[in-house]
Amino acid sequence: MIKLGQKLKTHFKLKIVRDGSEAEVAFKDLLDRPTIVSVYMKNNTSSCDKQNDSLAARAEEFAKRGYHLVALSRDTCGSHLKYAVKKKITYTLASDPDDLFAQAAEAIVEKSMYGKTYEGPARVAFVFDRDGTVLGIAEKVDTKDHAAQLLALLDGLKS
Numbered sequence: 347m348i349k350l351g352q353k354l355k356t357h358f359k360l361k362i363v364r365d366g367s368e369a370e371v372a373f374k375d376l377l378d379r380p381t382i383v384s385v386y387m388k389n390n391t392s393s394c395d396k397q398n399d400s401l402a403a404r405a406e407e408f409a410k411r412g413y414h415l416v417a418l419s420r421d422t423c424g425s426h427l428k429y430a431v432k433k434k435i436t437y438t439l440a441s442d443p444d445d446l447f448a449q450a451a452e453a454i455v456e457k458s459m460y461g462k463t464y465e466g467p468a469r470v471a472f473v474f475d476r477d478g479t480v481l482g483i484a485e486k487v488d489t490k491d492h493a494a495q496l497l498a499l500l501d502g503l504k505s
Contacts, residue, residue: 380414
């Protein structure tokens with residue numbers, strides 16, 4: 347996994363949902379201010395819903411601190427559009443079915459489901475500076491109170 351102080355390769359493009367519309371952007375263009383990228387697995391699943399509910403409830407706090415909040419999964423933008431309305435999400439949702447972000451962050455891990463192993467993106471959150479430098483990492487996401495976990499991580503960055 348990419349480490350603190352390293353720079354993410356930001357040349358890849360993602361489709362995003364923001365303010366009720368879909369767009370394709372270069373990842374580097376999402377870094378218009380310090381940015382938090384929270385990776386989750388799938389819309390409308392129990393732990394991922396908790397993770398996003400936590401972020402949605404406190405999204406304004408991240409904005410007031412000057413951070414761009416991005417939640418990223420393999421879901422399509424069509425799914426993200428419905429999910430944003432359902433969950434009252436005001437931050438950016440990114441669609442990454444090809445795991446481009448996870449590859450750039452060296453965050454592909456082995457997983458297992460129903461006795462089968464496969465590779466997929468780690469559930470992790472990163473804090474990036476505008477140039478793609480990793481400022482903070484939450485390697486074990488607290489799905490129940492992810493927002494508090496990230497706010498504490500941000501508080502620790504100022505020390």
